[in-house]
Amino acid sequence: MRVGCPKEIKNHEYRVGLTPGAVREYAAHGHQVMVETGAGAGIGAGDDAYRAAGATIAKTPEEVFAKSDMIVKVKEPQPNEWVQLRENQILYTYLHLAPDPDQTKGLLASGVTAVAYETVTDERGGLPLLAPMSEVAGRLAIQAGATSLQKANGGRGVLLGGVPGVLPGKVAVIGGGVVGLHAAKMAVGLGADVTILDRSIPRLRQLDDIFNGRVHTRYSTVEALEEECFSADLVVGAVLIPGAAAPKLVSREMLSGMKKGAVLVDVAIDQGGCFETSHATTHADPTYEVEGVIHYCVANMPGAVPVTSAHALNNATLHYGLALADKGLKALVDEPHLRNGLNAHKGRITNAAVADALGYDLAEPKAVLAA
Numbered sequence: 001m002r003v004g005c006p007k008e009i010k011n012h013e014y015r016v017g018l019t020p021g022a023v024r025e026y027a028a029h030g031h032q033v034m035v036e037t038g039a040g041a042g043i044g045a046g047d048d049a050y051r052a053a054g055a056t057i058a059k060t061p062e063e064v065f066a067k068s069d070m071i072v073k074v075k076e077p078q079p080n081e082w083v084q085l086r087e088n089q090i091l092y093t094y095l096h097l098a099p100d101p102d103q104t105k106g107l108l109a110s111g112v113t114a115v116a117y118e119t120v121t122d123e124r125g126g127l128p129l130l131a132p133m134s135e136v137a138g139r140l141a142i143q144a145g146a147t148s149l150q151k152a153n154g155g156r157g158v159l160l161g162g163v164p165g166v167l168p169g170k171v172a173v174i175g176g177g178v179v180g181l182h183a184a185k186m187a188v189g190l191g192a193d194v195t196i197l198d199r200s201i202p203r204l205r206q207l208d209d210i211f212n213g214r215v216h217t218r219y220s221t222v223e224a225l226e227e228e229c230f231s232a233d234l235v236v237g238a239v240l241i242p243g244a245a246a247p248k249l250v251s252r253e254m255l256s257g258m259k260k261g262a263v264l265v266d267v268a269i270d271q272g273g274c275f276e277t278s279h280a281t282t283h284a285d286p287t288y289e290v291e292g293v294i295h296y297c298v299a300n301m302p303g304a305v306p307v308t309s310a311h312a313l314n315n316a317t318l319h320y321g322l323a324l325a326d327k328g329l330k331a332l333v334d335e336p337h338l339r340n341g342l343n344a345h346k347g348r349i350t351n352a353a354v355a356d357a358l359g360y361d362l363a364e365p366k367a368v369l370a371a
């Protein structure tokens with residue numbers, strides 16, 4: 001198969017869909033790989049490294065989109081990328097369609113077969129192609145929150161770890177999945193006072209075991225959310241209902257009960273955000289203030305640490321990427337967990353949560369693949 005990897009064009013996105021190491025694997029499977037010039041610059045991989053791995057280098061993104069049967073990316077396609085996609089072409093990348101009606105229309109109009117990393121599943125109920133970036137974003141959430149808490153950055157001027165004789169800062173993590181776990185690890189590492197809220201009691205039990213008393217766990221109700229947000233210096237939003245738009249758990253009204261200069265980091269912003277007052281920001285201008293509360297809502301947080309993130313992402317995407325390249329649509333027929341990643345095919349929405357969020361009729365993946 002002809003596999004193409006364009007350079008990412010989202011604001012301050014330095015990751016790349018294929019590392020040179022991944023290109024070697026595709027080449028070893030007999031595939032022709034085309035990489036846009038400069039695509040790996042953000043991770044220190046020049047065109048020569050890609051050539052040595054077996055890729056050809058394209059001068060323009062147009063060449064990559066036109067000459068590839070499968071496009072491997074990181075972030076959702078931008079408007080000038082939608083129009084270059086076509087029927088009988090596979091797109092393999094993050095999509096986050098539920099909060100993004102415009103992109104959804106663009107993908108449906110193209111007819112492309114769109115496989116979203118974030119809805120591919122595994123046998124343990126996890127999201128294996130989302131998990132590595134959730135690990136990165138969870139860890140970064142505390143770095144971003146700690147920086148935003150500094151007075152010169154608009155925060156209330158609290159050091160999360162405190163110092164001997166002064167209490168540490170309070171961190172509330174809403175959603176104790178992968179992002180939540182990794183945010184809590186970093187916050188604990190800094191010496192903060194950490195509470196994790198979740199709706200899953202089995203998950204709260206696991207977290208209690210993992211942290212052995214070093215974090216508080218709390219069942220997530222409106223009352224619990226209010227109490228934790230009102231006393232927090234830093235709140236991390238880390239909930240997910242796979243494929244769906246994030247539930248709005250912190251209302252605008254609740255902000256008035258929070259400390260002035262407290263910080264909200266809404267990691268769930270790629271699914272629309274779990275704070276009512278969140279809107280997506282970029283690494284170029286990551287924060288804004290509402291009711292005296294600093295909001296950090298960057299939708300591609302791992303793009304800030306591309307050397308770590310691109311390799312972690314490629315580790316996770318390689319297996320199914322090779323399956324798609326080797327078998328084409330048959331990979332989706334054969335592998336139910338990969339098929340759960342199919343969000344759109346030939347102009348139809350094939351993911352139930354996306355169809356529900358955006359008001360489309362659901363086309364059953366098995367049926368559309370058989371057609």
Ligand SMILES: NC(=O)C1=CN([C@@H]2O[C@H](COP(=O)(O)OP(=O)(O)OC[C@H]3O[C@@H](n4cnc5c(N)ncnc54)[C@H](O)[C@@H]3O)[C@@H](O)[C@H]2O)C=CC1
Nearest residue numbers: 133134137175177178179198199220239240268299300301
């Ligand atoms: N902004 C960024 O750059 C990035 C964002 N993300 C996003 O972070 C979000 C979280 O991802 P993961 O941790 O991997 O998901 P996950 O599925 O591992 O964890 C989500 C957790 O939220 C909990 N939850 C669901 N509804 C809840 C509610 N009403 N109250 C409390 N808890 C609730 C679930 O029980 C689960 O434990 C996703 O939207 C993901 O796309 C992930 C990576 C990068």
Ligand SMILES: CC(=O)C(=O)O
Nearest residue numbers: 133270299300301302
């Ligand atoms: C998961 C996601 O949206 C990201 O890594 O940017």
Ligand SMILES: [Mg+2]
Nearest residue numbers: 270299300301
């Ligand atoms: Mg994102």
